[in-house]
Structures are given as C-alpha cells and as structure tokens.
Amino acid sequence: xxxxxxxxxxxxxxxxxxxxxxxxxxxxxxxxxxxxxxxxxxxxxxxxxxxxxxxxxxxxxxxxxxxxxxxxxxxxxxxxxxxxxxxxxxxxxxxxxxxxxxxxxxx
Numbered sequence: 001x002x003x004x005x006x007x008x009x010x011x012x013x014x015x016x017x018x019x020x021x022x023x024x025x026x027x028x029x030x031x032x033x034x035x036x037x038x039x040x041x042x043x044x045x046x047x048x049x050x051x052x053x054x055x056x057x058x059x060x061x062x063x064x065x066x067x068x069x070x071x072x073x074x075x076x077x078x079x080x081x082x083x084x085x086x087x088x089x090x091x092x093x094x095x096x097x098x099x100x101x102x103x104x105x106x107x
Contacts, residue, residue, distance in 0.1 A: 021099045024092075027072030032057060033065050037074060037088065044087045051086075 028034055032055060039054060040046055048066060052059045066086060069075045074092055077084045 021096075021103075023072050024074065024096050024099070027068050027074055030065065030068075032061075033069055036062070036065055036069060037093075040075065040086060040088050041093075045085050046087070047080075047083045047085055049083070 028037070035055060036051055039051055043050065048059065048062060051066070052062050055062060057065075066075065066077065070077055070086075073089060075086050076089055077086045079085075
C-alpha cells in the first residue's frame with residue numbers, strides 16, 4: 001500500500017494532508033467505485049462476485065475498480081479460500097468527511 005493515505009497505514013494520529021485527501025477523492029472519481037463503496041456500506045464483508053451481481057460490469061472490471069479503492073485505502077480484501085472478501089477500512093468514511101469538512105472551514 002505504498003500510495004495509501006498516511007492515516008490508513010499508520011496507527012498514530014497523522015496531520016491531514018492534501019495528498020491523502022486527493023488520493024481518496026481520486027479513487028471515488030468514478031460512479032462505479034462510488035456504487036461499490038455504497039454497496040460495501042450496506043453489505044460488509046462482500047465477495048467480489050456479489051458486487052458483480054449488482055453492477056452492470058464484467059468481473060474483471062469490478063476487480064480493477066476494487067484494486068483502485070484498495071490502493072487508495074478505502075477498502076481491504078481478505079482471502080477466504082478461493083474468494084476475496086472486501087470491506088471498507090474502519091473509519092475511512094469518517095476521516096474522509098473530516099478532511100472535506102476541513103476544506104470548507106479553511107475558506
């Protein structure tokens with residue numbers, strides 16, 4: 001996770017950075033990735049095949065979107081036998097909201 005935001009890769013509290021916000025925001029820059037995040041909010045511990053069933057996309061395309069979300073620090077994937085179970089990283093939505101909120105306060 002060389003590109004993951006610092007708050008995702010470190011346990012200590014890290015000062016907000018524009019790079020972290022940009023990386024998270026960029027990963028949400030596609031409607032299908034937003035749909036995946038929404039789906040994972042409602043169905044934690046989702047298998048890639050479950051996501052394929054709800055999106056009008058090929059499995060390989062869903063996998064590419066999942067990789068982008070994972071690389072940015074939105075989700076994690078745990079291998080369970082022949083399948084990978086995906087879930088949102090704890091606190092990532094709250095943290096993203098805080099960073100966006102801080103932008104508004106900086107005006």
